[in-house]
Amino acid sequence: MISLLQRVSEARVEVAGRVTGRIGRGLLVLVCAEQGDSAAEADRLLAKLLKLRIFSDEAGKMNRSVQDVGGGLLIVSQFTLAADTRGGNRPSFTQAAAPQPGRQLYDYFVTQARAAHPDVQTGEFAADMQVHLINDGPVTIPLRMAPAVVALQNK
Numbered sequence: 001m002i003s004l005l006q007r008v009s010e011a012r013v014e015v016a017g018r019v020t021g022r023i024g025r026g027l028l029v030l031v032c033a034e035q036g037d038s039a040a041e042a043d044r045l046l047a048k049l050l051k052l053r054i055f056s057d058e059a060g061k062m063n064r065s066v067q068d069v070g071g072g073l074l075i076v077s078q079f080t081l082a083a084d085t086r087g088g089n090r091p092s093f094t095q096a097a098a099p100q101p102g103r104q105l106y107d108y109f110v111t112q113a114r115a116a117h118p119d120v121q122t123g124e125f126a127a128d129m130q131v132h133l134i135n136d137g138p139v140t141i142p143l144r145m146a147p148a149v150v151a152l153q154n155k
Contacts, residue, residue, distance in 0.1 A: 001041045001105070002081040004030040007054055007139035011074045013123040014130040021121030023072030028133050032081035033097035033105040041145040042109040049073075050116060054139055062139075072119035076131060077106045099126060 005027050012022040029049060033042075055064035055071065066073065082096035097105060103125050114120045123129045 001037050001045045001109075001145045002032040002034060003045055003049065003143040003145075004078070004081060005049055005052070005054070005141040005143060006030075006133060007136045007141075008074075009134045009136045011131070011133035013074065013076055013121075014132070015124050015127045020124055020127075020129075021074050021076075023074045023119065023121050025069065025136070026071030026119065027066050027073050028131070029073055029075045030078040030081060031075060031106065031109060032077070032079050033102045034082055034095050035097055036147045037097060037105055037145075038147065039105070039108055041147060042105055043112065045143060045145045046109060046112050046116065048143060048145070052141065052143075054141060067117065070119075072121060073113055073117055074121045074123075075106075075110055075113060076123035076129065077102070077125045 008026060008028050010024050011028045013020050027049065050067050051065050053065050054062050055066065055069045057063040079093060079096040079102065082093055083091035084095060085091050096102065106125050110120065110122055
């Protein structure tokens with residue numbers, strides 16, 4: 001799974017003029033399931049983003065997690081994170097999971113996030129969404145959790 005985390009002071013998602021999710025301070029989590037991804041990658045991604053220390057402590061150092069600061073999560077599906085731009089000028093999205101398994105993994109990720117964190121909002125899978133955010137810092141962190149088999153082969 002691929003994710004792009006943006007530390008925000010506020011963010012919201014609109015679909016057809018209707019707000020589907022809104023948070024104050026926290027993380028905007030753009031997430032993409034890739035071919036071969038499973039619940040294991042979703043679980044590892046969630047565990048990492050909940051504990052990633054990218055919020056400032058009293059001394060101004062990035063030493064606090066979203067859990068430490070009581071921040072929200074706004075989770076938005078974004079298959080374009082799987083873009084392959086190595087050939088030509090039109091991105092290829094062949095590494096993105098097909099819509100059905102992509103939706104299942106996104107729904108699983110959101111369910112697990114809601115079980116682990118008190119403030120979780122979402123966009124709508126496969127919808128034309130307008131994402132509004134105030135990036136705090138700015139702090140933007142890419143995360144990628146490769147399938148365990150591939151990760152072991154690359155060692």
